[in-house]
Amino acid sequence: MNPVRELQNHGQAVWLDFLARGFIARGDLKHLVDNDGVRGVTSNPSIFEKAIGSSDEYDSAIARILDKGDRSVAGLYEQLAVEDIQHAADVLRPVYDRLHGADGFVSLEVSPYLANDTKATIVEAKRLWKSVDRKNLMIKVPATPEGLPAIRHLISEGISINITLLFSQKVYVEVAEAFLSGLQEYVRHGGDPSHVASVASFFVSRIDTAVDKQLDEKIAQANDPAEKARLTTLKGRIAIANARLAYQDYKRLFSSDDWKRLEAQGARPQRLLWASTGTKNKDYSDVLYVEELIGRDTVNTIPPATLEAFRDHGRLRDSLQENLDEARQALASLAEAGISLDAITRDLVKQGVQLFDDAADKLLGAVARKRAKILGSAIGQQTLSLDPAMAKSVAAQAEDWRAAGTIRKLWQHDKSVWTGADEDKWLGWLASPAAEFDRAADYEDYARRVKKQKFTDAVVLGMGGSSLGPEVLATTFAKTAGFPKLHVLDSTDPAQIRALEAAIDVARTVFIVSSKSGGTTEPNALKDYFHARVAKAIGADKAGHRFIAVTDPGSSLDKEATKLGYARTFHGDPAIGGRYSVLSPFGLVPAATAGINVTGLLRNALAMVRSCGAEVPPHDNPGVQLGLAMGLAGREGRDKVTILSSRKIADFGAWAEQLIAESTGKEGKGLIPIDGESLGDASLYGNDRFFVDIRTAGEDDAAHDEKLRALENAGHPVVRIVMNSIDQIGQEFFRFEMAVAVAGAILGINPFDQPDVEAAKIRTRELTAAFEKTGRLPNEEPALSTARFDLYTDDVNARALREKGADGDLSSWLKAHFARTEPGDYVALLAYIARDDKHISDLQRMRLAVRDREKVATCAEFGPRFQHSTGQAYKGGPDSGVFLQITTDDARDLTIPGRKISFSVIKAAQARGDFDVLTRRGRRALRVHLKGDLRSGLSQLGDAITGALN
Numbered sequence: 001m002n003p004v005r006e007l008q009n010h011g012q013a014v015w016l017d018f019l020a021r022g023f024i025a026r027g028d029l030k031h032l033v034d035n036d037g038v039r040g041v042t043s044n045p046s047i048f049e050k051a052i053g054s055s056d057e058y059d060s061a062i063a064r065i066l067d068k069g070d071r072s073v074a075g076l077y078e079q080l081a082v083e084d085i086q087h088a089a090d091v092l093r094p095v096y097d098r099l100h101g102a103d104g105f106v107s108l109e110v111s112p113y114l115a116n117d118t119k120a121t122i123v124e125a126k127r128l129w130k131s132v133d134r135k136n137l138m139i140k141v142p143a144t145p146e147g148l149p150a151i152r153h154l155i156s157e158g159i160s161i162n163i164t165l166l167f168s169q170k171v172y173v174e175v176a177e178a179f180l181s182g183l184q185e186y187v188r189h190g191g192d193p194s195h196v197a198s199v200a201s202f203f204v205s206r207i208d209t210a211v212d213k214q215l216d217e218k219i220a221q222a223n224d225p226a227e228k229a230r231l232t233t234l235k236g237r238i239a240i241a242n243a244r245l246a247y248q249d250y251k252r253l254f255s256s257d258d259w260k261r262l263e264a265q266g267a268r269p270q271r272l273l274w275a276s277t278g279t280k281n282k283d284y285s286d287v288l289y290v291e292e293l294i295g296r297d298t299v300n301t302i303p304p305a306t307l308e309a310f311r312d313h314g315r316l317r318d319s320l321q322e323n324l325d326e327a328r329q330a331l332a333s334l335a336e337a338g339i340s341l342d343a344i345t346r347d348l349v350k351q352g353v354q355l356f357d358d359a360a361d362k363l364l365g366a367v368a369r370k371r372a373k374i375l376g377s378a379i380g381q382q383t384l385s386l387d388p389a390m391a392k393s394v395a396a397q398a399e400d401w402r403a404a405g406t407i408r409k410l411w412q413h414d415k416s417v418w419t420g421a422d423e424d425k426w427l428g429w430l431a432s433p434a435a436e437f438d439r440a441a442d443y444e445d446y447a448r449r450v451k452k453q454k455f456t457d458a459v460v461l462g463m464g465g466s467s468l469g470p471e472v473l474a475t476t477f478a479k480t481a482g483f484p485k486l487h488v489l490d491s492t493d494p495a496q497i498r499a500l501e502a503a504i505d506v507a508r509t510v511f512i513v514s515s516k517s518g519g520t521t522e523p524n525a526l527k528d529y530f531h532a533r534v535a536k537a538i539g540a541d542k543a544g545h546r547f548i549a550v551t552d553p554g555s556s557l558d559k560e561a562t563k564l565g566y567a568r569t570f571h572g573d574p575a576i577g578g579r580y581s582v583l584s585p586f587g588l589v590p591a592a593t594a595g596i597n598v599t600g601l602l603r604n605a606l607a608m609v610r611s612c613g614a615e616v617p618p619h620d621n622p623g624v625q626l627g628l629a630m631g632l633a634g635r636e637g638r639d640k641v642t643i644l645s646s647r648k649i650a651d652f653g654a655w656a657e658q659l660i661a662e663s664t665g666k667e668g669k670g671l672i673p674i675d676g677e678s679l680g681d682a683s684l685y686g687n688d689r690f691f692v693d694i695r696t697a698g699e700d701d702a703a704h705d706e707k708l709r710a711l712e713n714a715g716h717p718v719v720r721i722v723m724n725s726i727d728q729i730g731q732e733f734f735r736f737e738m739a740v741a742v743a744g745a746i747l748g749i750n751p752f753d754q755p756d757v758e759a760a761k762i763r764t765r766e767l768t769a770a771f772e773k774t775g776r777l778p779n780e781e782p783a784l785s786t787a788r789f790d791l792y793t794d795d796v797n798a799r800a801l802r803e804k805g806a807d808g809d810l811s812s813w814l815k816a817h818f819a820r821t822e823p824g825d826y827v828a829l830l831a832y833i834a835r836d837d838k839h840i841s842d843l844q845r846m847r848l849a850v851r852d853r854e855k856v857a858t859c860a861e862f863g864p865r866f867q868h869s870t871g872q873a874y875k876g877g878p879d880s881g882v883f884l885q886i887t888t889d890d891a892r893d894l895t896i897p898g899r900k901i902s903f904s905v906i907k908a909a910q911a912r913g914d915f916d917v918l919t920r921r922g923r924r925a926l927r928v929h930l931k932g933d934l935r936s937g938l939s940q941l942g943d944a945i946t947g948a949l950n
């Protein structure tokens, strides 16, 4: 007779420790069931890794699933695994029926990542039990300290459980007790115990591998030949001795009175199952862990090669209860030799979890790659071109993060990923795309209502996180027919406010007042201003209906919106910081107002959320890859993240700028985003750059691409991101959010606070309070005053500049100022003037002149907008900035109804507040205040800069 089949006659069931789709489909499993009498199947993460991860057998199934709609990587794996388990269970169902539920089981393991989490194990086990939906299923749960209560709980709910990663007799007893007590509870609640099956998977060969290693060390150290011989006899015997003694515990536990009572009610014993029964040491028999463990009411789950070997030359005898004294003696000798089996088995549990984690990482990484390949251009493509040393350090960091499960921790809101401050309270952005997608119908309903009102324009009044995302949407998407044109106003500059007002029809405009805190100066002033304008145009009683508020619940704006009868208030999530809020109402309400397809935007974004998911290992996780590269490059001095956005998504950099600067620039560390600096010759760049080129497919620009290639060839890190179309913009929002959170962890800062933004706000409030009191801002002494400009700075800067040759002429001051730049520094122009096309190109000319001459990175920013964005890094980040603030006397001021203070005064206070904080922080800063006509003032400044640089 076939020895495998014959094991049945010794009361032992043979299960197969293997599973694969083709193996079942081809009928190979059925063949083993029919011919070898195989009565069960076990699976584990390593088995699925081999089946799914290391073959292409599942590729068509993955494509078929994705064809019906995108899935998370874990979801994809789970669907494949559940299908395989169902198929195997169906093959074994006749065995189960024939044996009246005594055997014929297939096991599916909960995620190894949950091994130390009781609650999550219970939730997942129940979910898997339900989705496989087969009576002959067992859910595998590891015998970790946290697994034990889960095992008891699941049994008490009538779920059949296979307890895995069991190595020690002591833990085995606990497992059996958990089973008994769980089953008692199930019966107490009226359950029929005959439906509940359980096995305790006691691992064997791994024990010998670990013990033999220690024995070999002792043998090598021993001088006495007799001692050497004694130790040698223990090799290859401990695992079997341990298992045999565990079986004695089994017999005792399952003959107790407690058990007998349960048995009388139909309960079936929890059988011991021998796992890890493939021989690892080639010096031992290839069927050692089968032949030596044959006994009644046990199971051996055997890997295919061992099964074949046993079929070929296995010998049968009732071995399990042989030589028990010898077994005890062997364990005692081991202890005498100073080897602790307890310690070894404890380690083996930990290692076992880690091995399954590793297998799961490998498996999920492979599934992630397969998903990405099948989805192709449906996900924005990212390539990292890094020099070998940086590529190596990114790979090493990715491996550290993989082994430590850092991405999972990040998704689980574990603040230890960062500084352990309060980062856990700011992670709402991880879940918001999915939550908002579920609410998409509400946005669509809202959009329909907006459409009906036939507004010509919609204006977002907000700053930073409340304005930059909407601005990307407003400038990236064309106006939708029938919907208002979307504008964003994030300035206190009177000319800019007037220009916006002139561009809209106030009587037919909807205003979106957007402020998370509700307390931000600019949107509040703008709201009052436009409320009065609308009231004048359509009547005070109707004005409120033209306003929408987007704010966090309970804010002052929330209350005011109710008081003023706003048409609607959308609440943000207080667990999302402003710069992370674009895929929440702060971006989505403006999008819906403008008729942008919110459902499509979010559906697209979710593809990237999945690509960056908790289960996608760092090597295959695009957001994490980008973040590790940015963070590690930054740590090595390549901290100028130069964003090159193509024409169609030109504004993306302005959003990314805030995210990067405000998140990372603090405690003297951080990344300095460089936006809008067009590419130049490779010789213009220092080795402080990190380039990110982002575009939509087909937006190739030969001249730009050639320069980028030159930079790449010169060894600069270059990341290329190609979106299939602008519809994928939501993906990039999420990719960058994840990347910046990751970079923050690498830099060792809290990426969710903005300590230095507050400092400027406080100083501004002091100045405006002084104005409210006295009717003017406090006096200030210029370092130099001429008919066309005044120069201001603090004493320290003034002294330093004079020492460098600054005298009575603007160019000399600028020359001295720029001369302070060192390699690795950046120069930032901070202009408190209207942000319009002309001024943008004026600043661009100036910055490029500085870049080309000084060969440093440059920023061209408008105040007060940048104060809510890059301002954080300028003040709190690395002390590598050289700042030139540009202010002016506004030709025409603009009053704010009901307030003493005007827009011009607010802007002046903001500029001074900002400048004061810069100088108080010891930054290199100079302010040039242009007098008289702004255009000619800017032109003279431009000339002075050129003069200074030459």
Ligand SMILES: O=C(CO)[C@@H](O)[C@H](O)[C@H](O)[C@H](O)COP(=O)(O)O
Residues within 6 Å of the ligand: 017, 042, 043, 044, 107, 140, 162, 163, 164, 165, 201, 205, 206, 273, 275, 276, 277, 278, 301
């Ligand atoms: O736990 C069970 C069955 O319940 C098995 O599937 C178990 O995971 C396997 O036997 C082991 O993982 C295989 O271990 P090894 O041969 O790699 O040492």
Ligand SMILES: O=C[C@H](O)COP(=O)(O)O
Residues within 6 Å of the ligand: 463, 464, 465, 466, 514, 515, 516, 517, 518, 519, 520, 523, 578, 579, 868
């Ligand atoms: O990025 C944030 C800005 O400082 C605006 O904040 P807010 O949304 O609370 O008005």
